[in-house]
Amino acid sequence: MSETGATAGRQNTSAASQSGANRSDSAASMTGRITQQLRSNPLVALLIAGAASIAVVAALLMWASSPDYRVLYNNLDQADGGRIITELDSRGVPYRFSNGGQALMVPGEKVHTLRLQLAEQGLPQGGNVGLELLDDQAFGISQFAEQVNYQRGLEGELARSIESLGPVKEVRVHLSMAKPSVFIRDREPAKASVVLTLLPGRVLGQGQVSAVVHMVSSSVPELAAQDVTVVNQNGRLLSADTGQNSDLDGSQLKYIAEVERSYQQRIENILTPIVGAENVRAQVAAQIDFSQREQTSETYGPNQPPNQAAVRSRQLSVSLNGDDPLASGVPGALSNTPPGAAISPINAADEPAEDGQDNPPNNAQAGEGEDSSSVSRLNQDDVINYEVDRNVEHVQYRRGQVQRLSAAVVVDYRDEQNEEGEWQQVALSDEEVSQIKSLVRQAMGFTPVRGDAIEVVNTPFANVVEEETVTPWWQQRDVLTLLASLGRYLLVGLAVLLLYLLILRPLIKRYTQPPAMASAPGATLSTSVGEDDSDADTAEGSEADDGSYEKPKRKRKTSLYEHNLNDLREMAQEDPRMVAMILRSWMNAQ
Numbered sequence: 001m002s003e004t005g006a007t008a009g010r011q012n013t014s015a016a017s018q019s020g021a022n023r024s025d026s027a028a029s030m031t032g033r034i035t036q037q038l039r040s041n042p043l044v045a046l047l048i049a050g051a052a053s054i055a056v057v058a059a060l061l062m063w064a065s066s067p068d069y070r071v072l073y074n075n076l077d078q079a080d081g082g083r084i085i086t087e088l089d090s091r092g093v094p095y096r097f098s099n100g101g102q103a104l105m106v107p108g109e110k111v112h113t114l115r116l117q118l119a120e121q122g123l124p125q126g127g128n129v130g131l132e133l134l135d136d137q138a139f140g141i142s143q144f145a146e147q148v149n150y151q152r153g154l155e156g157e158l159a160r161s162i163e164s165l166g167p168v169k170e171v172r173v174h175l176s177m178a179k180p181s182v183f184i185r186d187r188e189p190a191k192a193s194v195v196l197t198l199l200p201g202r203v204l205g206q207g208q209v210s211a212v213v214h215m216v217s218s219s220v221p222e223l224a225a226q227d228v229t230v231v232n233q234n235g236r237l238l239s240a241d242t243g244q245n246s247d248l249d250g251s252q253l254k255y256i257a258e259v260e261r262s263y264q265q266r267i268e269n270i271l272t273p274i275v276g277a278e279n280v281r282a283q284v285a286a287q288i289d290f291s292q293r294e295q296t297s298e299t300y301g302p303n304q305p306p307n308q309a310a311v312r313s314r315q316l317s318v319s320l321n322g323d324d325p326l327a328s329g330v331p332g333a334l335s336n337t338p339p340g341a342a343i344s345p346i347n348a349a350d351e352p353a354e355d356g357q358d359n360p361p362n363n364a365q366a367g368e369g370e371d372s373s374s375v376s377r378l379n380q381d382d383v384i385n386y387e388v389d390r391n392v393e394h395v396q397y398r399r400g401q402v403q404r405l406s407a408a409v410v411v412d413y414r415d416e417q418n419e420e421g422e423w424q425q426v427a428l429s430d431e432e433v434s435q436i437k438s439l440v441r442q443a444m445g446f447t448p449v450r451g452d453a454i455e456v457v458n459t460p461f462a463n464v465v466e467e468e469t470v471t472p473w474w475q476q477r478d479v480l481t482l483l484a485s486l487g488r489y490l491l492v493g494l495a496v497l498l499l500y501l502l503i504l505r506p507l508i509k510r511y512t513q514p515p516a517m518a519s520a521p522g523a524t525l526s527t528s529v530g531e532d533d534s535d536a537d538t539a540e541g542s543e544a545d546d547g548s549y550e551k552p553k554r555k556r557k558t559s560l561y562e563h564n565l566n567d568l569r570e571m572a573q574e575d576p577r578m579v580a581m582i583l584r585s586w587m588n589a590q
Contacts, residue, residue, distance in 0.1 A: 049503055049504065049507055050504065053499050053500075053503065053504055056495070056499065057492070057495075057496050057499070060491070060492040060495055060496070061492055063488070063492075064485075064488035064489050064491070064492045067094075067107035067108065067109070068107065068108040068481075069096060069098075069105040069106065069107060069108065070105060070106065070107075070108040070111050071098075071103045071104070071105055071111075072084075072095070072104045072105060072106045072111055072114060072115065073103075073104050073124060074099075074102060074103045074104075075102055075103075075169070076102075076104060076124060080123065080124035081104065083123055083124070084104065084118060084123055084124060085104075087118060087121060087123065088106070088114075091117075093106055093107075093110060093114065094106070094107065131150075131153035131154070131156070131157055134149060134150065134153060137149065147177075151175055151177060154175060154219070154220070155173040155174065155175055156173075157219075158171075158173045158175075158194075158215075158216055158219060159171040159172065159173045161215065162194065162196070162212055162215070165204075165208065165212075166202070167198050167199055167202035167203065167204055167208075168196055168197070168198060168199075168204075169197045169198060169199045170196075170197035171194065171195070171196055171197070172194070172195040173192065173193070173194050173195075173216070174192065174193040174194075174195075175190070175191075175192050175220060176188075176190060176191040176192070177190055177220070177221075178190040178221060178222040178223070189222055189223070189224065189227060190220050190221065190222045190223035190227065191223070191227045191228075191229075192216050192217070192220060192223060192227065192228045192229070193228075193229045193231070194212060194216060194228065194229065194230045194231070195231050195232075195233070196212075196230065196231070196232050196233065196238070197232075197233040198232060198233065204232075204238060206251060207251055207254075209230055209238045209239055210251075212228075212230055213225050213228045213230060213239055216228050252288075252290055252400075255288070255400060256286060256288050259286045259288065259402065260283075260284045260285065260286045263284040263286065263405065263407065263443075263444050264282050264283065264284045266443040266444060267280075267282040267284070267407065267409060267440055267443050267444060268280055268281075268282050269443075270439050270440075270443045271409070271411070271436060271439065271440075274436070274439075275411055275412065275414070275436075276412075278412075278461075279411060279412035279461070280409065280410070280411050280412070281409070281410045282407065282408070282409045282410075282440075283407070283408050284405060284406070284407045284408075284444065285405070285406040285407075286402055286404075286405055287402070287403045287404040287405070288400055288401070288402060288403065289399075289400070289401050289402075289403045290399050290400055291397075291399070292397070292399050293396075293397040294394070294395070294396045294397070295393075295394070295395045295396075295397070296392070296393070296394045296395075297391075297392070297393045297395075298390060298391070298392045298393075299390065299391040299392075299393070300388060300389060300390050300391075309386040309387065310386065310387040311384060311385070311386060311387075312385040312386055312387045313384075313385040314382070314383065314384045314385070315381070315382070315383040315384075316380070316381070316382045316383075317379075317380065317381035317382075318379070318380045318381075319379035319380070320379075321379070402450075403450065404450055404451045404452060404453075405444055405445075405446075405450070405452045405453075406452070406453045406454075407440060407444055407452075407453070407454045407455070408455050408457075409436070409437075409440055409454070409455070409456045409457070410457050410458075410459060410461075411428065411433075411436060411456065411457070411458045411459075412425075412458075412459070412460060412461040413425035413426055413427055413428070413458070413459070413460045413461075414426050414427075414428060425460050427458055428458045433456055433458055436456055437454060437456045440454055440456060441454060510578070
């Protein structure tokens with residue numbers, strides 16, 4: 001059984017190999033027949049060559065007439081790209097992608113029109129969703145979802161505003177809204193983070209970063225400027241130096257440049273009418289103090305006379321001491337009864353003494369009355385407090401004050417005409433230089449106490465002839481575009497000409513204008529045979545009608561045969577392939 005199976009297998013294998021060989025032989029024979037048919041009918045090759053030539057010419061014409069594509073939008077996200085492509089398809093505008101699918105290109109003459117039309121449709125949206133989220137809110141939406149939509153819309157609106165800046169390519173804004181609370185310790189202020197993606201080779205100045213920070217802080221409730229963080233695509237913190245206590249920043253450098261430019265223009269404007277606009281150069285270096293200082297002083301004046309000083313307070317104390325006894329005794333009517341009237345010393349001196357007693361002398365009586373009613377001591381204290389003369393002064397110095405100025409002025413020589421009528425440069429005199437220096441002092445506000453410095457130099461300038469660069473006509477953009485278009489059509493014409501001269505013309509000449517022998521072989525044979533018969537008849541001779549005998553014409557036959565033979569030899573030498581094709585066609589016809 002095994003031998004039978006092996007034999008059957010070998011037979012199947014041999015049959016399969018034989019069938020494969022038969023198929024290959026049939027394919028080779030079919031190819032040979034097709035080739036033989038093409039060779040037997042040379043017009044087919046001519047038609048194929050003509051069709052290929054027409055296709056090449058059409059492709060070249062389409063390439064020459066194809067529009068110049070330019071970038072419509074670059075770096076589009078997928079959502080915006082799909083919307084824009086749909087709009088272009090609806091308008092029937094051709095487009096293509098470049099730069100690995102990152103750039104959308106359209107014909108150059110339609111770029112600006114399409115941008116305006118797509119902007120009217122709100123395209124591209126840039127991937128940022130604004131406050132239009134609040135337009136289509138579902139009925140019964142929760143407060144939390146409403147707050148989230150509001151936050152998303154506010155972030156999108158801020159991103160759109162920041163993207164309007166020139167160096168900014170893409171922006172992402174993250175907001176952390178403030179959380180109010182009745183307890184101060186539980187309140188959380190609002191915070192914001194801005195991520196900027198800048199265009200290649202572009203940077204944001206310090207003033208622009210400050211503008212972004214203040215715009216974000218002014219758009220979000222309870223958001224302070226110091227709580228806004230700005231970062232670029234490289235992870236660099238841009239908002240680090242925007243605070244009030246920052247070091248020297250771009251705005252301060254710009255202020256210094258403006259101050260120096262102002263003084264420079266003052267100097268040049270005052271010297272231009274004297275020496276000419278092109279004969280003076282000035283440079284000013286300003287030293288500016290940006291430190292913020294405050295000063296408080298309290299001054300006390302000297303003592304002033306009482307009549308000129310203001311009384312602040314006065315205290316008067318009076319104390320009386322004497323021998324008159326005070327009221328004493330048991331309170332009542334008797335003790336409260338006033339004493340009797342005292343006798344006047346004058347009247348007492350005139351009255352006689354009673355009971356034989358002499359009146360005392362007046363001085364003794366006066367002495368007794370003085371001891372009983374006079375004041376022995378009078379103490380009086382008077383304290384007066386005057387206002388102290390004091391002057392309190394609080395001074396806050398302005399930032400950006402000029403501490404020192406340095407000016408350098410260069411003046412060119414004066415042009416004068418000598419006796420021979422030739423122009424030459426002459427140096428300025430010392431008096432003229434001093435006058436120029438004095439004018440510079442007044443123009444810049446020279447202050448010796450501040451330490452300002454001025455230097456005026458009179459020297460000839462180097463004559464540098466500045467030629468106006470005029471772009472040649474053949475380098476202008478419009479001319480180059482026109483030449484490129486003409487070059488395309490010229491290249492197409494040259495390709496068509498070469499195609500005709502190298503391919504079509506030889507084929508047309510070969511197949512449409514063959515020799516007489518090749519074009520009509522049967523007629524040639526018949527002609528030859530006919531000529532041979534006539535020649536035979538002529539060789540045998542013929543008898544004329546009148547009975548005379550004519551000699552055969554051998555010379556004509558020989559000359560015609562040699563002529564045809566020479567033509568065939570020349571044809572075989574010039575184009576042996578054609579002779580071979582003619583012989584092959586004769587053999588196939590038989």
